[in-house]
Amino acid sequence: MPVIKPIAGHTSVRGVSDYLQKDGRALAVDLYNLSWDEDRDAELDPDLKQDVDWAAEMDLTRIANGNDTPWRGKRARTYMHFIVSPDPKDKVTLSQLRELTRAWVRENWDDYECAAVFHDDNANEVMHAHVVVNNTNLATGNRFQNPDPRKMQASIQRLAEERGLSFFVDVSDEEKRRSATKGGAAPKTRQAVYVRRAEREIAGKGGYSWVADIRNRVTIAKRAAETPGEYLQILGLMGIDVSEASRKGGRSDWLYSMAETPSKRIRGENLGLAYGRKAVEGALKGNAAIDPGQIAAIAAKAVEVKDYAQLESMATALELCSRYGIRCMADFGSRIAAMGRRGDDGATSELRLAKETAKELRLLPDAARARPRTAMDQYARQRQRADASARAGEQAARLRQIQQEQQRSDRNRRAR
Numbered sequence: 001m002p003v004i005k006p007i008a009g010h011t012s013v014r015g016v017s018d019y020l021q022k023d024g025r026a027l028a029v030d031l032y033n034l035s036w037d038e039d040r041d042a043e044l045d046p047d048l049k050q051d052v053d054w055a056a057e058m059d060l061t062r063i064a065n066g067n068d069t070p071w072r073g074k075r076a077r078t079y080m081h082f083i084v085s086p087d088p089k090d091k092v093t094l095s096q097l098r099e100l101t102r103a104w105v106r107e108n109w110d111d112y113e114c115a116a117v118f119h120d121d122n123a124n125e126v127m128h129a130h131v132v133v134n135n136t137n138l139a140t141g142n143r144f145q146n147p148d149p150r151k152m153q154a155s156i157q158r159l160a161e162e163r164g165l166s167f168f169v170d171v172s173d174e175e176k177r178r179s180a181t182k183g184g185a186a187p188k189t190r191q192a193v194y195v196r197r198a199e200r201e202i203a204g205k206g207g208y209s210w211v212a213d214i215r216n217r218v219t220i221a222k223r224a225a226e227t228p229g230e231y232l233q234i235l236g237l238m239g240i241d242v243s244e245a246s247r248k249g250g251r252s253d254w255l256y257s258m259a260e261t262p263s264k265r266i267r268g269e270n271l272g273l274a275y276g277r278k279a280v281e282g283a284l285k286g287n288a289a290i291d292p293g294q295i296a297a298i299a300a301k302a303v304e305v306k307d308y309a310q311l312e313s314m315a316t317a318l319e320l321c322s323r324y325g326i327r328c329m330a331d332f333g334s335r336i337a338a339m340g341r342r343g344d345d346g347a348t349s350e351l352r353l354a355k356e357t358a359k360e361l362r363l364l365p366d367a368a369r370a371r372p373r374t375a376m377d378q379y380a381r382q383r384q385r386a387d388a389s390a391r392a393g394e395q396a397a398r399l400r401q402i403q404q405e406q407q408r409s410d411r412n413r414r415a416r
Contacts, residue, residue: 002086002100002160002167004152009079013132016081017055020117020130027094027127032105032114033138034058054115058134061113063406065136067143077135080147084129084156087166092127093325094118096163099282101129103159108152111139164272164279193272210264213308214240214256215271216315217299222280223318224295231284234296238303253277283322298361310361317354317363324351328365329358 009016020026029049030038036052058079062068068076084101086092092100101116113134120127135143160167193215202209217238225231232242235256245255245267254277257265269276274283295318302310320326324335332355339347358364 002084002156002165004149004156005083005085006147006149006152007081007083008077009081009132010075010077013055013058013079013134016079016132017115020119020132025119027118027120028098029054029118030098030102030116032102032109032116033111034113034115038102054113058113058115058132061136061138062134065141065143067136068406071143076143079135080133080144082131082133082152084131086127086160088126090165091323092165093323094127095325096165096283096322097127097129100156100159100163100165101131104156105131107155107159108147109133111137112144113138161273162278163282164274164276193274194270195272208308210258210261211266211271213311214258214264214266215275216308216311217303218256218268218271218275218280219315219319220295220299220311222275222283223315223322224299225284227284228281231280234299237296237300239300251276254280295363298363313357314361314363316350317357317361320350320354321358321364326354326364328367329355330367332358 021029031049031052031054032038034052034054034057036049041048062078068078070076084097084104086097086100097118098116101118105114105116109131113136115132117130117132118127119130133144137144157167196211199209199211203212217235217240221231221234221238221240225234235242239259241257241259241262243255243257245253251269254268255265256268256271257263267276268280273279295314299311299314302308302314324331326332326335332351336348336351336355339351
């Protein structure tokens with residue numbers, strides 16, 4: 001399950017900014033409600049984000065709204081620093097963690113300036129996020145109140161569940177009573193992948209399991225598609241029909257069935273929590289995009305000749321590509337080397353097998369494709385960079401002016 005650890009800050013944001021980004025250890029930085037915003041500026045050149053001094057902007061906003069001053073005799077809490085740590089068992093990719101963190105920030109801090117910095121430099125090299133939230137509500141200008149830790153935790157657990165990740169349920173006795181009265185709305189299993197005993201026995205004997213077959217086809221579609229429409233289309237090409245399942249326990253889900261044998265059908269969440277509708281739709285948002293047409297064609301051909309071993313190999317390889325953020329064949333080298341340095345022989349072996357499968361079936365391009373840049377693109381990029389640099393300079397000058405005025409005011413007050 002993911003964990004949120006809150007840390008209160010009482011100084012300038014500069015210190016935590018320098019600490020989180022020193023020596024280039026930040027894997028990525030996402031910004032919200034600043035001069036750069038991940039959603040508002042999604043179409044701009046991401047290199048422009050490097051010109052944003054988010055610590056200076058947060059300090060300026062806080063000082064301009066008078067939220068740097070003590071409150072009722074206590075020094076100001078200038079920012080909150082949250083550490084978002086997913087469950088190590090989930091082995092989330094950077095793209096998955098960024099999408100989960102973005103959803104949590106938008107749900108809880110949509111009216112505040114926020115910076116999310118991503119690391120994997122803890123003892124176990126597990127991916128985690130540091131979210132710095134400035135203390136000023138941009139809609140009201142007021143400083144924030146004490147955040148409810150239980151609400152923060154409940155939010156991240158629900159968002160993790162929706163994305164098929166491990167989660168923890170912490171509900172009140174009254175909520176438990178209401179749930180029991182209504183028949184409950186909990187999934188049948190909390191396991192990301194749920195394999196029944198019968199399925200395990202069939203696999204042990206080397207036999208064919210239609211449940212495992214559906215799971216492999218769903219895995220391939222889930223990792224190849226970027227939108228629900230593509231997902232359903234790829235499943236259709238692989239001979240899987242998808243319909244709305246009954247709202248069992250109040251939960252929305254899909255019902256998967258074999259096109260040739262419609263009686264062989266199963267709810268998504270009965271394959272495991274990661275295969276339910278909410279989890280699939282959440283996973284599509286964080287996918288490392290590959291060529292869905294290529295994947296669908298290979299998978300459809302394997303289905304046609306009933307090559308179930310190839311389907312399973314494809315599903316395993318694509319799952320590992322998603323877990324380790326592999327977008328092209330060149331990425332395998334660095335990931336395998338990283339697992340070797342950690343001494344993780346199991347992961348190293350899995351990645352090598354996935355690399356062989358990806359190479360044999362041509363699942364991935366040799367190198368990441370860069371977007372071609374025209375002369376007009378280059379001109380627009382230069383203008384964007386110049387504008388961002390000018391804004392940063394103006395903000396820094398304004399910050400110095402406010403600080404100087406505050407210092408003069410303090411001196412005058414002491415002189416009186």
